[in-house]
Amino acid sequence: xxxxxxxxxxxxxxxxxxxxxxxxxxxxxxxxxxxxxxxxxxxxxxxxxxxxxxxxxxxxxxxxxxxxxxxxxxxxxxxxxxxxxxxxxxxxxxxxxxxxxxxxxxxxxxxxxxxxxxxxxxxxxxxxxxxxxxxxxxxxxxxxxxxxxxxxxxxxxxxxxxxxxxx
Numbered sequence: 001x002x003x004x005x006x007x008x009x010x011x012x013x014x015x016x017x018x019x020x021x022x023x024x025x026x027x028x029x030x031x032x033x034x035x036x037x038x039x040x041x042x043x044x045x046x047x048x049x050x051x052x053x054x055x056x057x058x059x060x061x062x063x064x065x066x067x068x069x070x071x072x073x074x075x076x077x078x079x080x081x082x083x084x085x086x087x088x089x090x091x092x093x094x095x096x097x098x099x100x101x102x103x104x105x106x107x108x109x110x111x112x113x114x115x116x117x118x119x120x121x122x123x124x125x126x127x128x129x130x131x132x133x134x135x136x137x138x139x140x141x142x143x144x145x146x147x148x149x150x151x152x153x154x155x156x157x158x159x160x161x162x163x164x165x166x167x
Contacts, residue, residue: 002046002048002074003073005074007072009041010041011067019040023060028056031043037158037160038157042092043060070124075121075122076119088134089132089138090132090139091131091136091160092130092158092161093158095126095128101150102120104150104152105127115129116132
């Protein structure tokens, strides 16, 4: 099974809620979150093979009202914590990490700091993390204290998750 994150934004005339519902209910989408920032939605998709993954990407890009789409195939998944379903705040954190520092970055963060998942990806960024906390201030603190100072971390982008619907 292959997995990938799809980060997308909508054109101005698109209903985020309608697009969210359409994607959320699609069989290949494992989960879909509305986010604040450069993108509007983050979806985790799965497919049996690379051809199916490519077809999913093409299908999403062809949907009406879709603006920017970035596709990040997961090359290695390192769950470092437990998903906290009662967390008040959650954020995706996109990291650009120097190639020779990827494993060291993961090992520095493993099992710490409310990091629910750590996925190495291909594309514009080298890792996508899911961080959970009691507030977005706490998540910012985790990033500033534990991630930003790490050798090899070149760029950090936060995508706070917002609740579009109760599902």
